Amino acid sequence: MINKRIKWILWAGILLVLVFYPRLFGTYFTNVFVIFAIFALYAVSFNLLLGYTGLLSFGHAMYFGAGGYATALALTHIEGCPLFVALLIGLLGSVALALVLCPIVGRLQHAAFAMVHLAFGMLMHVLALKLRNITGGEDGLGGFPIPPFNIPGVVSVDMVDPTNFYYFAVPVLGVSLWILWFFTKTPFGQIMVGVRDNAMRVGYMGFKVTQTRAVIYAFSAGFAGIAGSMYAMFQNLISANCLNIGNSFSPILMTMVGGVGSFFGPIWGSAIFSIIEELTTRYIEQVELVMGLILIIVIMFFPGGFTGLLGFIKEKWFGSQSGKTATEDIS
Amino acid sequence: MPPSLCCQPIFESTGNFWLSLLLAPIFTGIFGVLVERFLLRKVHAFGILAELILTVGVMFVIYEAVKIFWGSDSLYVSVPKSLEGLVNIGGMDYPIYRLFIIGLTLVILGIMALLLYKTRLGTVVRAAVSDADMVNALGINIPLVFMFVFGAGSWLAGVAGVAIAPILSVFPGLADQMGMDSFIVVIVGGFGSLTGAFIVAMICGLLSSYGVQFVSQLAPVLMFAFMAVVLAVKPMGFFGERE
Numbered sequence: 001m002i003n004k005r006i007k008w009i010l011w012a013g014i015l016l017v018l019v020f021y022p023r024l025f026g027t028y029f030t031n032v033f034v035i036f037a038i039f040a041l042y043a044v045s046f047n048l049l050l051g052y053t054g055l056l057s058f059g060h061a062m063y064f065g066a067g068g069y070a071t072a073l074a075l076t077h078i079e080g081c082p083l084f085v086a087l088l089i090g091l092l093g094s095v096a097l098a099l100v101l102c103p104i105v106g107r108l109q110h111a112a113f114a115m116v117h118l119a120f121g122m123l124m125h126v127l128a129l130k131l132r133n134i135t136g137g138e139d140g141l142g143g144f145p146i147p148p149f150n151i152p153g154v155v156s157v158d159m160v161d162p163t164n165f166y167y168f169a170v171p172v173l174g175v176s177l178w179i180l181w182f183f184t185k186t187p188f189g190q191i192m193v194g195v196r197d198n199a200m201r202v203g204y205m206g207f208k209v210t211q212t213r214a215v216i217y218a219f220s221a222g223f224a225g226i227a228g229s230m231y232a233m234f235q236n237l238i239s240a241n242c243l244n245i246g247n248s249f250s251p252i253l254m255t256m257v258g259g260v261g262s263f264f265g266p267i268w269g270s271a272i273f274s275i276i277e278e279l280t281t282r283y284i285e286q287v288e289l290v291m292g293l294i295l296i297i298v299i300m301f302f303p304g305g306f307t308g309l310l311g312f313i314k315e316k317w318f319g320s321q322s323g324k325t326a327t328e329d330i331s
Numbered sequence: 332m333p334p335s336l337c338c339q340p341i342f343e344s345t346g347n348f349w350l351s352l353l354l355a356p357i358f359t360g361i362f363g364v365l366v367e368r369f370l371l372r373k374v375h376a377f378g379i380l381a382e383l384i385l386t387v388g389v390m391f392v393i394y395e396a397v398k399i400f401w402g403s404d405s406l407y408v409s410v411p412k413s414l415e416g417l418v419n420i421g422g423m424d425y426p427i428y429r430l431f432i433i434g435l436t437l438v439i440l441g442i443m444a445l446l447l448y449k450t451r452l453g454t455v456v457r458a459a460v461s462d463a464d465m466v467n468a469l470g471i472n473i474p475l476v477f478m479f480v481f482g483a484g485s486w487l488a489g490v491a492g493v494a495i496a497p498i499l500s501v502f503p504g505l506a507d508q509m510g511m512d513s514f515i516v517v518i519v520g521g522f523g524s525l526t527g528a529f530i531v532a533m534i535c536g537l538l539s540s541y542g543v544q545f546v547s548q549l550a551p552v553l554m555f556a557f558m559a560v561v562l563a564v565k566p567m568g569f570f571g572e573r574e
Binding site: 050054056058103104107108110111112114115116118119120122123126127130245249252256286288289291292293295296299300303 | 370373374377379380381383384385387388389390391392394395396398399507511514515517518522548549551552555556558559562563566567
């Protein structure tokens with residue numbers, strides 16, 4: 001009982017901080033926070049594959065990029081395209097790409113799955129560079145109009161202002177995260193963990209393993225698409241850089257460092273990397289060197305990542321049983 | 332470990348070509364052994380995904396370290412004096428150095444095939460891939476075998492890196508480019524199949540050469556398209572075994 005009340009107070013506190021965040025920290029840190037939130041959603045959607053279903057993808061950036069490009073193209077070519085329609089087009093764009101790739105990748109697992117994604121990710125990267133008349137090549141698509149947040153007859157808020165965009169982006173990303181969280185708690189989410197742990201047994205129980213993987217795959221792609229679409233609108237630019245290998249690896253880093261298999265792990269990871277990036281860029285140029293070293297250390301010594309470490313500390317100091325991660329309570 | 336292939340030919344700028352062809356692969360081989368012994372082996376228990384992600388981390392570190400030590404500019408390696416010039420084959424001038432590479436790869440392929448299919452060591456390696464625990468139980472030191480195999484793989488990557496350095500120049504992005512090609516070849520050929528890798532490497536080479544000739548705009552896409560078609564029909568590659 002008391003625990004539940006503390007939890008509510010905690011959530012209310014977080015909400016209050018989020019509401020007043022732009023006033024407290026100024027424009028620069030507001031932008032940093034929006035980028036953090038976008039990558040948190042991106043990493044959580046990735047973790048749906050790696051942590052919950054056991055599928056490692058080296059090319060998740062193509063869904064991030066597909067969402068971004070779909071939104072950017074919609075805003076460039078459709079006159080007066082509303083904000084949420086643009087977001088929806090981003091979502092549908094990456095889901096469509098996922099459905100096209102499903103028949104090919106759905107039957108693969110482990111290393112083959114990862115490598116095929118590496119190759120398809122590169123394919124998308126090359127296509128974005130080569131199809132200059134559609135994607136703008138190296139320059140990418142930029143300078144498209146950002147529509148205002150518009151409820152006809154009630155209110156119209158200009159979205160070019162970063163503070164206003166914050167109040168649009170953070171609720172959307174928050175709701176997306178909540179939907180993903182809810183998704184992992186449904187019976188289907190439990191099957192997903194079953195597929196990771198023992199696919200054959202799940203198959204014998206009468207569930208369709210390949211189709212389950214495909215649905216999760218499309219779901220994960222869709223939310224990566226929302227992240228990408230939000231990123232495109234926030235930067236007012238989407239370029240081929242969003243599709244390169246580095247952007248495919250960043251959710252892997254975030255997920256591993258934050259804690260794989262725990263829902264909140266990737267969010268922690270995204271926060272940790274935002275902070276590291278802020279700090280290291282002031283001293284050295286090689287941010288990736290630091291990140292690579294952190295990744296190696298985490299995999300070797302803290303396989304549970306940051307959330308694993310938190311659970312460990314909690315158990316040791318408070319003797320509580322909360323070391324269990326969210327996905328381990330199934331069997 | 333593709334990045335090590337790009338970092339070693341830089342040895343070249345100091346010494347002569349033959350010395351670097353000998354020394355650089357040995358260096359990458361030792362590096363591979365060290366990575367296996369001190370990094371990969373520790374996470375082996377967590378499964379293949381952890382190993383894959385760990386190599387990504389190692390790749391990041393090598394990539395950035397290369398940039399720190401040698402900068403991100405292209406370095407040029409000249410063809411050794413004895414292999415310069417062209418030779419006339421059936422009315423067509425062909426660079427001697429490329430013939431040398433063809434010869435070198437054929438020799439290495441022959442040695443690899445003999446080693447893998449005709450010796451006791453090869454039998455052990457192939458058995459270890461299909462069931463490591465069983466082979467271990469038979470009294471063979473599996474960690475040692477894996478360490479040797481990983482080292483040999485890194486050594487071969489080093490040889491390839493030195494061999495290609497005079498043709499392409501040496502720059503940090505070389506690793507991405509070559510690593511990508513070799514991944515595609517291995518996936519399409521099927522994991523653990525020497526024949527498959529050889530045949531698919533040939534097909535890919537021809538595809539990209541003719542691609543540049545006829546559809547230069549979309550040449551880089553051809554290989555991916557080829558991979559997609561093959562995997563749609565045979566998910567485990569041409570010569571891969573079903574799980």
